Amino acid sequence: MKSKLNVMDASLLVMGSMIGSGIFLVSSEVGRQLSSPIWWIGTWVLTSFLTITGAYAYGKLSSKFPATGGQYIYLKEAYNPLTGFLFGWTTFLVIQTGTIAAVAVAFAKYAGFIFPEVITDNPMVGDYITSQQILAALLIATLTAANLKGISFASIIQNIFTITKIGAIIAIIIIGLYVGISNDWIHFTNFFEAGKTYNETTKSFENVSTPALITLFGAAMIGPLFSSSAWNNVTFASQDFEQPQKTIAKGLVYGSALVCLLYMLTNLAYLGIMPLSGDPSGTTTYARGIMFASQDRLGSAALQTVLGDIGALIMAILIMISTFGCNNGIILAGGRLFEAMAHDKLFFAQAAKTNTNGAPAYSLWIQGIWAILLCFSGSYGSLLDFTVFAILLFYFLTVLAVFNTKIMGEPLVLRDKILLSTYLIILVLIAGNLLYMKTIPSTIGLLIVLAGIPFYYFMRKNQRN
Numbered sequence: 099m100k101s102k103l104n105v106m107d108a109s110l111l112v113m114g115s116m117i118g119s120g121i122f123l124v125s126s127e128v129g130r131q132l133s134s135p136i137w138w139i140g141t142w143v144l145t146s147f148l149t150i151t152g153a154y155a156y157g158k159l160s161s162k163f164p165a166t167g168g169q170y171i172y173l174k175e176a177y178n179p180l181t182g183f184l185f186g187w188t189t190f191l192v193i194q195t196g197t198i199a200a201v202a203v204a205f206a207k208y209a210g211f212i213f214p215e216v217i218t219d220n221p222m223v224g225d226y227i228t229s230q231q232i233l234a235a236l237l238i239a240t241l242t243a244a245n246l247k248g249i250s251f252a253s254i255i256q257n258i259f260t261i262t263k264i265g266a267i268i269a270i271i272i273i274g275l276y277v278g279i280s281n282d283w284i285h286f287t288n289f290f291e292a293g294k295t296y297n298e299t300t301k302s303f304e305n306v307s308t309p310a311l312i313t314l315f316g317a318a319m320i321g322p323l324f325s326s327s328a329w330n331n332v333t334f335a336s337q338d339f340e341q342p343q344k345t346i347a348k349g350l351v352y353g354s355a356l357v358c359l360l361y362m363l364t365n366l367a368y369l370g371i372m373p374l375s376g377d378p379s380g381t382t383t384y385a386r387g388i389m390f391a392s393q394d395r396l397g398s399a400a401l402q403t404v405l406g407d408i409g410a411l412i413m414a415i416l417i418m419i420s421t422f423g424c425n426n427g428i429i430l431a432g433g434r435l436f437e438a439m440a441h442d443k444l445f446f447a448q449a450a451k452t453n454t455n456g457a458p459a460y461s462l463w464i465q466g467i468w469a470i471l472l473c474f475s476g477s478y479g480s481l482l483d484f485t486v487f488a489i490l491l492f493y494f495l496t497v498l499a500v501f502n503t504k505i506m507g508e509p510l511v512l513r514d515k516i517l518l519s520t521y522l523i524i525l526v527l528i529a530g531n532l533l534y535m536k537t538i539p540s541t542i543g544l545l546i547v548l549a550g551i552p553f554y555y556f557m558r559k560n561q562r563n
Contacts, residue, residue, distance in 0.1 A: 102340035107253050108349020109356070111332045112153075114260035115427035116357045117267070119204040119417050120325030121364055122397030129389030130296045131318040132311075133303055135289045135374050141315065142365055144524070145322035146358035151521045153329050153354040155497040157347030160333050162506060164342035167438025168333025169496055176499035179442065180554050185492050186439045187550035192481045193489060194432040195465060197328065198425055199472035202234035205421040209233060211414040227474065235470045241426050242466035245433065248455030249338040252430045259423025266416045267360050270397070273404055274367020285373045296389065301378070316531030320486055323528075326361065327489070328424075329354045331431035338434070338456075371400045433462035443561045444554070487540035488547045490529045497521060 103111075125138075132138045159172045170189075174182030210217035210230060219228045245252045278285070293311040297304050306314065332349055336342040339349075368388055376387020383399040386392065391399035397417065401409030437458035440450035449461035472481070497518055503509050510518070533540045 103249060103253055103338055103345075104340055105345050105348045105352070107257065108332055108339055108345050109353040110257050110260045111253070111335075111427050111430070112329050112349055112353025113264065113357050114256050114423045115328040115331045115431065116326060116354065116424075117260070117263055117360075118201050118325075118328075118421050118424035119208075120321070121267075121361055122413070122417055122420075123394045124321030124325050125365055125368060126389055126391045126394040126396045128318045128321050129374050129387075130298075131314050133294045133296055133375055133389065134291050135286070135369065136291075137293050137311065137315060138374060139362075139365060139369075141318050141322045142358075142362055145319060145326050146362065148323070148521060148524060149326045149329060149354050149358055150351065151517060152493060152497060153350040155500045155518055155521070156330055156333060157350045158500050158506070159496070160336060160346035160350070161343045164336045164346065165438070166335065166337040166434050168336055168346075168435065169330055169492070170334075170435055170438055172333075172496055172499055173492070174442075176502055176505055177495070179444070180551070181495065182442075183439070183444050183554045183557075184547050184550045186435060186444065187553065188485060188488050188492070188547050189432070190436060190445075190465070190468070191550075192485045192546060194428065194435070195469040195472055196481045196485070198238060198428055198432070198465070198469040199234070201421050201425045201428070202237045202469070202473060203230060205237055205418055205425070206230040206233040208414045208417045208421070212411070212418075231473050231476075234473045237422070237425065238429070238466050238469050238473070241422075241429050242462050244426070245430050245462055246453060246455065246457050246459050248457050249335065249430070251455075252426065252457075256423060256426050256430065259419060259426065263416065263420040263423055264360070266419065267364060270401070270416075271360070271363045271367045274364075274370040274400065276370075277404060278367070278370025281370075283370065285369050285371075303375070313531060313535065316528050317535045319528055320532070322361075324486075326354075326358065328428060329357075331428060334431040334435040334438075368396060368400050371403050429462065429465065432465050433458045436461040436465060444557050483536075483539045484543040484546060486536075487529060487532055487543040490525055490532070491544075491547070494522060494525050494529070497525075 128141055129138055132141065156169070160168065163171045163175060165171050170182045170186050173185050206217060207230060210219070217229050217233055219230050221228055244255060292305060293308075294303050294305045295314055296302075329350060332353070333346060336346055339345040372384055373387045374389060376390045377385050378390045380386040380390065383391065383403045386399070388396060398410045398413040401413045403409070405412070436445050436449050437452070439445035440447060440461065446460065446464060449458060449464060451458070451460060453459040500506060500518060501510060
């Protein structure tokens, strides 16, 4: 009988899937949108609340539906099979596979920093196929093959790389806080200054009114939210854990809370090393500040400021470790989701089968092949932009299901009603703001979801036949 995973494995899977390259990149863009430190760090505070609260709600659902497929099962049971399918459809088409492709390419880009003569983004065949894309594809294929050896082997890989990158992030935090203490926290002097933003057109900082600041804050939340996503992936593999009714819920809360704490401390460490505002034409990493870090590579800029060129090399290696472990966790979990859909005859029939190691081999390979194709298409970044609104929609529907007494078996206590209602209200405000600020990408994302409806009825017709 194959061995099952425990709470520590669940927590490390959550943490490993969440920590990719985002924490080393997105804070620069957030800084350009919100150039006041209190508002800049505020996006991470609110993201932490939403992430941990969402994980808590999913934990409640996992205790009621401890089956492989996780969120797919929750939506199917709470609403109808169509809602569950639309989540799985969007997840396979863009969310899971697009994330796998994007993380693999990030791995390859930083490998190119170490081996610039070999790994580049220069086309090798006409205007297509780069050595970066080839390395990204090889990474996906390698991790997919490793996952075929079963959950225990894949978990060992996950745990080793997750513990390694957590240790590395803690080292960055210690360095940043030490520098902050040494310079008397000079970059925190204007921490509570009035809200302002950087105007790309005029190349200047501008004060903004409170309504405009709130709108900018909502748009700036996208980066931190994506950096803190993928915690729900552990629910896809529920049946691979011992006592999943308890293990998944604990792993979700413990893992997501620890990552949010690390993210908060990492951003404070960045601010301990560098000022938030800087000069876009600055000649040093320190002069450019957090918001103008070269190519938004804030992690590299911070370590380079402290350690010189060796710091940038260390960060490249760290991000390779981080993205390797992140992709392993996402690949591991995604295969189980599509296995569950196949059992309901809403995915390729072969995907329901497992190999001698208990791994959904066909499901893993279908996921891997599509992700590899997205690597070579170069479209994964745009596809992920299109699905932001859709992801928020499925978060909303899933947490709303916790209020359904019929499926939960008992009404929520008042504390949970207040907590989860607050979560849902904030989510609606962010989604509404996103629809206003990024109307076209959000609309396309919604259309991607709706495009699954005819495919659902086509597959149902095949079931009847």
